[in-house]
Amino acid sequence: MKLAIVTDSTAFLPERIQKHSDLFVIPIPVILDGKIYNEGIDIEAEEYYGLLKNSKEFPTTSQPALGEALELYESIAAKGYDTIISIHLSSGISGFVHNLHTIEEAIDGVKIVPYDSKITSMPMGHMVEAALDLADQGKSLEAILTHLDVIRDNTYAYLIIDDLNNLVRGGRLTNGAAAIAGLLKIKPILTFENGKIVLFEKIRSSKKAFNRAEEIIGQHKQEINRPLKLYVIHANNPEMALEEQKKLQERYPDVSVEIGYFGPVIGTHLGEKAIGLAISAQ
Structure with missing residues (x-):
């Protein structure tokens, strides 16, 4: 088996795997004041939040075109890969991973496995990292997917939002909760x-x-009987992220706490200054 891992630009990827030869990333578009930006290609998080403050229109996001995904899969197949695990943003936020099932048998001789992370950002990046590491160790497709399921089933994230308007207007949270x-x-x-x-x-x-x-993160820490990862994720709020990292590290000294950020796509939905606390099984 020659395995490629595909993900999308909402994954916060550890630096050590960003240039892995078996990793391929599909950018997700953000539309700001009528201009389309491809996350991670045309725009990065720091620049995006600056533009967001001065935007005249409410920003929106869009799914990548299925044709783009198919072209990427075909280019991967041309490199000699026979298996692709495509790990993507939660289907509860975007329909992209669900739509990938319509092209999973489109390339003869290549097994394509769309995988719904049911999350995004750092926990999803951890799934990508784990899949690449297991593939490098020569593990089977079944073993890799089983391990991804263990991570997914033992991942919990809690979001503290500065302003709910973005989530409501973007349709990612019910109006009732905001009211x-x-x-x-x-x-x-x-x-x-x-x-x-x-x-x-x-x-x-x-x-x-x-x-x-x-406190909730600590409860999950007690329940998950595996090595763990703790994350603090921020939307252009590094000071609060550092503060939370310190508090979590003091509270749970046996687990390292990593800091990351929400890129333009997730930042569009959560709004600036949002903070996420997450825990994952390794």
């Missing part, structure tokens, strides 16, 4: 449930919301 938040002047904790972003708990202040999220 409740506004009425009670609460700071909601959001989470992923079956790959969709939902309201987890209503908290009265940011400080209490962060404390509660840290």
Whole structure:
């Protein structure tokens, strides 16, 4: 088996695998003031948040065209690969990974496996990293997919959003949850449930919301009987990310806490200043 791993640009990839010869990344478009930017190619996170502050229109995102994915798969096949695992942004946020099933048998002699991460950003990047490492170790396709399932089934993320308007306007959170938040002047904790972003708990202040999220992460830490990874992910909010990293590291000193950021696509949905706390099985 010669295996390629495909992912999309919402994955936060560890530096050590970014140039891996078996890794291929599909950019996801962001539309800002009528201009299309391909995440990771035309625009990076730091530049994007600067443009976002001065944008006249509400930004939107779009799925990559299926034709682009098929062209990439064909180019991978031409390099001699016979197997592709395509790990993508949660189907609860984007229909892209679901649509890939329509072309999974399009290339003769190449097995294409679309894989719904049910998450995004750093935990999804960890899945990509794990798949590449296992392939380098000569593991079978079945063993790699089984391990990806273990990571996915033991990944939890909690989001503390500065402003819910982006999620509501983008259709990624129900208006009801936003209305409740506004009425009670609460700071909601959001989470992923079956790959969709939902309201987890209503908290009265940011400080209490962060404390509660840290506590929930600790509960999962006790439940997951495997080596773990902890993440702090931010949308142009590095100071708060560092603060949360320090707090989590002091609270859970036996697990290293990594910091990453939400790129333009996820930043569009969550809004600037959002913070995510996540835990994954290794």
